[in-house]
Amino acid sequence: MPATRKKFAACDPCRAAKVACDHARPVCIRCQNQSRQAECVYRASPFKKTKRAPEKSTTPATPGLMSSHTPGRRQSFAANGRTPVLGGDAVAPKPHRYPNPGYLGSFSSTTLFGNLPDGRDPVLGDADGHAVNSDNPVREANVTRGAGLIKQIEATVSIESCCSLILAWTARGSSLPLAGPFLDHCIGTMRQLFPNQGQTAVASTELSRSLFYHTSRPVDMASSTTLHDFQAQFGHQRCRWETFGFFFTAASRAAIEMSKFDSAREYRDLQRLGMNLSDLSLDIALSLDCLNDLQLVLQYENWILHSFVDGDQSYHSWKRLGDVISSIYALGLHQQSNNDHNSLPPFLLELRRLTFALAYSADKNVSIFLGRPPRIHLKYCKLILPRSDRAVEPWRTTWPQDMPFDYVADIRWGALCGILKEDIMELFSLEGINDGHPKVREIYDKAHAQWQALPPHFRLESSLKQCNQAPIVRDFILNARLNQLHILFLLRMAVARSRPESDGELVSIAAEILTLIVEALMQKDYLVNSNTSLVWKVAYYGLSAAGVISLWLLHESSKTQPHPNVDTSKVFQSLSVLVLEMETGVLIETDDPNYKLLVDASKTIGCLLSRLILGRVTPPQSGEAVVGAMTAAGSMAAKSPSAAMMETHDVAAAQGGWNAWDGQTLHDFESDFWLNLAEHPFLAGGGGNDL
Incomplete structure (x- = not known):
């Protein structure tokens, strides 16, 4: 038999550069020419294959939201031909040193140096990091984590019920503002992945590995790509973690809207659970460092969901908008x-x-x-x-x-x-x-x-x-x-600026905004939340208008002529409806994230209305009584306290250094504004506790 040809290993520099090595000892010719004698090292056992032990995860399989169970019966996800069975090392494209640099503007160092002539030695090959050996970004620990999340979904969520809920929600005209066109595709995919939930379980590990594999792949795009081609890259046999994120975001949004018409407790639990599953799906997708349009759309929809569930003042919502x-x-x-x-x-x-x-x-x-x-x-x-x-x-x-x-x-x-x-x-x-x-x-x-x-x-x-x-x-x-x-x-x-109550045009605009908000509250059953909720409209537009109106009412009676474009009785009526809607729990409930802001405002407005209508005036801090009371309760809605009384309180406010914003941003009508307004001398003493 002919003698077997002996194989020689390349030195480390030649192997890394993927160039031929003459195997000379102790230093090869190429390393001598490049003055890299100290780096010219040969491996002791270059062709011996060693088995690596599976990587152990030091964290739980899933950051448990609820306890999950392992189903006794299992169904092979690959058996139905929906996705290829992938090995542990075949779950991501070839890694490189800078996997996701993203957009680089004209001032970035990469752009500046990229315009310089390429002076690299062709003998050394490509030195941009593509040949750098690095660990696979998708580890078995991540696959295990994803499998745990899939088991949790099986144990805690009825996929079919979520599909029905989303379809009922979209039938009313609502949808996700960006991902709306994808929802039917996502629903079909989730039904295919969980066909017999509660009877036969999917192979969670294989499904998790498939999700990681496709999520780590770039979204192929060309000028001729159609919407159908685009959706095919994140649905059915090519499902990604972003698909899960869209689905559970829509389920949570639907639960928020539909909870006003069905049993509240079950849907409220689904709101929070759906948001948590959306968060986990998004976090997994972003952790692979392959940012794309799908992940950006999911980030936006996830932020909107957090603003609904956590509230508009929540740091979580603020941070996610920044993301x-x-x-x-x-x-x-x-x-x-x-x-x-x-x-x-x-x-x-x-x-x-x-x-x-x-x-x-x-x-x-x-x-x-x-x-x-x-x-x-x-x-x-x-x-x-x-x-x-x-x-x-x-x-x-x-x-x-x-x-x-x-x-x-x-x-x-x-x-x-x-x-x-x-x-x-x-x-x-x-x-x-x-x-x-x-x-x-x-x-x-x-x-x-x-x-x-x-x-x-x-x-x-x-x-x-x-x-x-x-x-x-x-x-x-x-x-x-x-x-x-x-x-x-x-x-x-x-x-x-700091005297908005003296601007007649501003007061007129505020009155029109307030009227619209009250109309929306009275006709809320004939509105469907689109990009923003009714609570947001009240908090953002309604409270700012009510703030200016409240300041105007505190000073209106000191003028000899009423406002030509503002009906004071209608303003009183609108403020009363606003307070009633906020305090009776019709608009918000005690566990609503915006509850404190709206209740603080309603207490201050209610106190103002009570004192103006009923003439309950708190004496100034000097102890001197303030003369002036209303004469007929039936006509009080169209009148304010006497000019002398208001002038007394204006003087007290000026002497006490009172300011509606107290140095804060002039267009900010949050809780601090309403708490500060409650300290006006006219309202001091009872504050917002009179109602």
Whole structure:
């Protein structure tokens, strides 16, 4: 027999560079020429294969939300031909040193050095890290963790019941603003993965490995890719963790909406459980460091869900919105181009524009609501609106007159309003802002032109009750009008500064906002939550309007002439309805995340109404009695305390250094504003405890 050819191993530098080695000892010729004698080392047993022990997980299989059980009977997930059976080392593409650098702008060091000539020695091969040997990013411990989560889902959630709940929710016109088109696909996939839940269990380990494998793969995209091709990459036999995230996000959102019509306890538990499962699915997908459009959409939907379940003041909600914005920057969605359609399919281009527009308007609204700086600034971005093909100019944006008022139209309008709100927020940091300031007039003209450019059936010019549209469309139209009025409200706040009650135009706008909010409360059964909930509308628009109205009522009677455009009796009626809805548990319950904010405001407003109507006046701190009481209870709703009484309290407030905002952001109407308002000398003594 011919002698077996002896194999020689390459030294470490040649092996890493994937180049030929002459195997010379002690140093090969290539390492001598490169002055790498110290690195030229040969392995002792280069061709001996060793078996690695499976990696032990030091953490539980799943961060247990609820106890899970292991079903006794098992069903092979691969037996039905839905996915290939993958080995432990075949669950991710080839790793490299910088797996996900994301969008790199013109000032990044990578971009700068990338423009320099390539001076690398071709003998050494590619040194960008692609040949660096590293551990597989998907470890058996992660597969075990995913299997534990799948077992938990089997034990705690009825997939079929969730599917029925989501379908009932979407039948009312509601949906996820971005992932809505994917829901039918996700429902079909989950039904296929859990066909006989409670009778025959899936092979959780094989399913987990398949999910990790497909989640770690990039989403293939070309200009000819269709929506069907796109959905095929995260459904059925190619299911990903993002699919699980979309499904449980929709289930939780549906439970929030449907809980108002069915048994509350079961649906409330599903709200929290669905959110936790959505969180876990998102965390697993993000942990693989392969950020893509699917994960960004899931991040946004997950943030909206947290704002519903945790509340708009929650740090968890605030942080998750920041995560959405970080991913937008990492993917480069803030630098949109008119030429993107040459390389991207139309549906994906539209999805990206919708995502950025939603995040941009949400950033402005949440920043205003919480009194915090915004995190997206348009001067660093290029914004192209959905259903548009050029960079946005708000006051020149045209609308097709036959456009339906749907989620896309609502998102377009929200982004346009966000642009003007960003301009107004900059005014709050400037001094000398008045009606004659050119920026004030410019913003006002743009807001007016922007509103007039809307199709007539988008504009709410009369009572909400007279709007004969489907519930979801009524909510869109209500959003549009409130957004428009809020721009004018903020603009007047920037002009009036710390004395908003003295600005007649601001008071008139606040009264109109308050009337709309009360109408929405009275007709809530004929509205369907779209991008925002009714509670958010009350907290964001309603409380700011009620705050200005309350300040105005404290000072209104000191004027000899009533406000020409504000009906005081109607204002009293609107405030009374607002307080009643908040305090009787009709709008919110005690475990609602926004309960404290709304109750603090309702107590202060209720105390104000009680003192104004019934004439219960607290003596000043000096001990001197204040003369002046109401004469007839039936006419009190149209009158205020006497001018002399109010002037006394104005003096006391000025001498005590009282300020409605106490140095806080002037457009912030959160709990601190209402607690501070309760300390006004006119309300001091009883505070918010009189009711």
